[in-house]
Amino acid sequence: MGLLSVVLLGVVSLFYFTQPPALPAIQPPSATSFDRALIAKGAELAMLGNCNSCHTKEDGTAYAGGRPLETPIGTIYATNITPDPETGIGSWSEAAFLRALREGVRRDGAHLYPAFPYDHFTKASVDDLRALYAFLMTRDQVRAQAPANTLPFPWSARALIAGWKLLYFTPGELKPDPTLSAELNRGAYLVEGLAHCGACHTPRNRLGAEQNDRYLGGGDIEGWHAPALNATSTAPVAWTSDQLFTYLRQGFVLPHGVAAGPMLAVANNLALVAEQDVRAIATYIGAMLGPATADRRKNAKPAATAAQPQAPTARASASTDGAVLYAGACALCHEPTGQHFSARGIPLGSSKVLAMPDARNLAHVILGGIDPPNASPAALMPGFGPALTDGQVSALMAYLRRTFTNQPAWSELEETVREARQSSRAP
Numbered sequence: 001m002g003l004l005s006v007v008l009l010g011v012v013s014l015f016y017f018t019q020p021p022a023l024p025a026i027q028p029p030s031a032t033s034f035d036r037a038l039i040a041k042g043a044e045l046a047m048l049g050n051c052n053s054c055h056t057k058e059d060g061t062a063y064a065g066g067r068p069l070e071t072p073i074g075t076i077y078a079t080n081i082t083p084d085p086e087t088g089i090g091s092w093s094e095a096a097f098l099r100a101l102r103e104g105v106r107r108d109g110a111h112l113y114p115a116f117p118y119d120h121f122t123k124a125s126v127d128d129l130r131a132l133y134a135f136l137m138t139r140d141q142v143r144a145q146a147p148a149n150t151l152p153f154p155w156s157a158r159a160l161i162a163g164w165k166l167l168y169f170t171p172g173e174l175k176p177d178p179t180l181s182a183e184l185n186r187g188a189y190l191v192e193g194l195a196h197c198g199a200c201h202t203p204r205n206r207l208g209a210e211q212n213d214r215y216l217g218g219g220d221i222e223g224w225h226a227p228a229l230n231a232t233s234t235a236p237v238a239w240t241s242d243q244l245f246t247y248l249r250q251g252f253v254l255p256h257g258v259a260a261g262p263m264l265a266v267a268n269n270l271a272l273v274a275e276q277d278v279r280a281i282a283t284y285i286g287a288m289l290g291p292a293t294a295d296r297r298k299n300a301k302p303a304a305t306a307a308q309p310q311a312p313t314a315r316a317s318a319s320t321d322g323a324v325l326y327a328g329a330c331a332l333c334h335e336p337t338g339q340h341f342s343a344r345g346i347p348l349g350s351s352k353v354l355a356m357p358d359a360r361n362l363a364h365v366i367l368g369g370i371d372p373p374n375a376s377p378a379a380l381m382p383g384f385g386p387a388l389t390d391g392q393v394s395a396l397m398a399y400l401r402r403t404f405t406n407q408p409a410w411s412e413l414e415e416t417v418r419e420a421r422q423s424s425r426a427p
Contacts, residue, residue, distance in 0.1 A: 028090035034134040042135025053265040064142040074151035111161035120196035123174035168209035187284025200226040224261040225358035241286030251373025255350035258379040322399025348404040359410040363420035
């Protein structure tokens with residue numbers, strides 16, 4: 001790290017005097033100056049890019065910024081991207097907007113932190129980015145100044161990003177692969193570009209760059225684990241492209257379950273875009289996942305068809321507390337013979353969350369529950385944070401992992417639960 005810091009400082013000194021120039025400010029263009037069809041196209045692209053989720057704080061106005069993103073180096077706040085000329089992008093010309101998304105440079109010439117995924121947006125076509133500009137510049141102007149980022153030195157020095165770009169950023173539009181079908185090319189364009197799936201689902205190195213050799217191999221986002229979307233997926237039942245399409249479109253599909261955490265907003269947005277684009281994404285991701293290997297089929301079968309556990313006795317010892325909690329809190333929805341509610345509790349032997357290498361998602365789900373996607377209102381789950389202690393939640397998690405999967409036991413569960421409770425502010 002010391003050697004790397006020296007190299008980066010040298011790069012910064014090289015780039016210090018060649019910082020991109022500021023671009024002139026403009027008056028916000030009139031909404032009538034944009035073609036309606038272009039605005040409508042931009043609206044769909046904004047949904048595909050999940051712009052509203054990142055640039056809208058809790059209970060805030062859409063696209064007005066202020067939402068915090070916790071990163072390993074500190075907190076970065078999403079900016080206001082409404083056409084307000086003082087606190088938003090109203091003074092940005094189309095050229096300034098395109099430069100930000102294609103090169104990661106603000107209108108004033110400062111480098112943008114790659115928490116804004118311009119390493120993906122650079123792959124989008126100019127025509128698509130112009131449509132996105134038309135959509136954003138026709139939103140209501142909202143005066144809202146985003147809080148200052150809280151990053152320690154040296155990460156607070158934006159000049160360092162020049163070195164990061166030299167090492168990890170390759171600008172340029174993604175071109176079609178002549179060996180792929182039109183649908184696969186469209187899927188690749190969306191997944192690798194505006195939809196920026198790899199920003200969450202690809203692991204990163206210590207400097208926050210995606211590890212391209214592990215593309216879509218599973219990553220971290222806001223205290224959740226984004227599961228692998230390639231052949232290393234741990235989902236006990238192999239995904240099909242049709243299942244992926246339904247999951248992305250509706251936020252729920254049997255046997256895999258419901259979109260939760262950061263994925264919930266993605267599913268809600270994809271419900272509003274052209275069906276063929278969601279189908280293309282599902283087809284491309286399905287090709288990345290590939291067919292289940294013989295080992296996965298062998299391992300998945302006993303997990304997916306695991307016998308239902310016997311109901312514990314009232315005198316269960318401390319070592320069977322997890323079984324007691326399962327019987328009281330989970331079995332009524334998740335056992336076929338015990339389903340008494342409209343909620344869609346999937347068989348836990350096919351749960352992708354239980355099979356993950358990381359226990360955080362299950363902790364979040366048990367503590368806070370699952371808000372149902374807009375397209376699947378029955379796919380809900382109540383949170384048990386107010387009723388269960390950290391020890392009880394960790395005992396339940398250990399029991400579920402041991403009973404419904406053939407994966408190794410998770411470690412340090414109580415610490416995982418405690419951190420999940422704190423980060424989600426669950427009771």
